[in-house]
Amino acid sequence: MRVSQSMKPENAAKKLGILLEAAPESFREGTVTRDELAALQADPPEWLATLRREGPHPKRVVAEKLGISNSGLARSGITDPLTTAEIKALLAAPPEWLVTERATQAAVRAEKVRVAERDKERAARGASDARRSGGGGV
Template identity: 80%
Template sequence: MKAETAAKKLGILLAAAPAEFSDHPITRDEVDALQADPPEWLATLRREGPHPRPVVAAKLGISNSGLARAGVTDALTTAEIKALLAAPPAWLVEERATQAAVRAEKQRVAERDRERAARSE
């Protein structure tokens, strides 16, 4: 697979990965081996960043769309994410509330569907 795909599977930013990772195609077995026993560079990237957008969004508790609405386009490090969480700006508070509302609605719909399925049996 392409290095970009492997980076997504590993949850790392390809631009921050070492050249030996990004310069050649990676097999599924190699990705599995990296996941099972990550080398120091991978552990450091996962721990400290910079992190790709989906990881940043998950750590902040918001959606990728929320990052876009806030204008966050750059990769963030773990320290930057912690700083945002320690003193959340207004946009982060709003996006977290939006995400919480979306999760609550998904849960409500799932419960409704379970009740309908139970009644129909």
């Protein structure tokens, strides 16, 4: 007999991308098994679908939807969860801090791509150098 592992509601909410405080009391109490989590992900009940669609959203999801980092969200002074409507309003008429944070995030992403390409090129160059030298060092 296989026993399904369980997790605290906080962890389940994080995996579902929802704000725990906005979930129904029945979800917030007790534990959630991995099987129950899988069922919620595969076929979300109406309360879960509504929370994912309308919010309020946890900070991680807010930052993702705004296209900024969690640190950028903190720098902006936004500490409370936001709804989808509030996020859309910010995106429709972005304040200066959002424009700045999105530019910062774009620069960080571009730098990650540049470093990954550089490392890939170095690895390829290192492999060809090893083949050329016969690899029989020391």
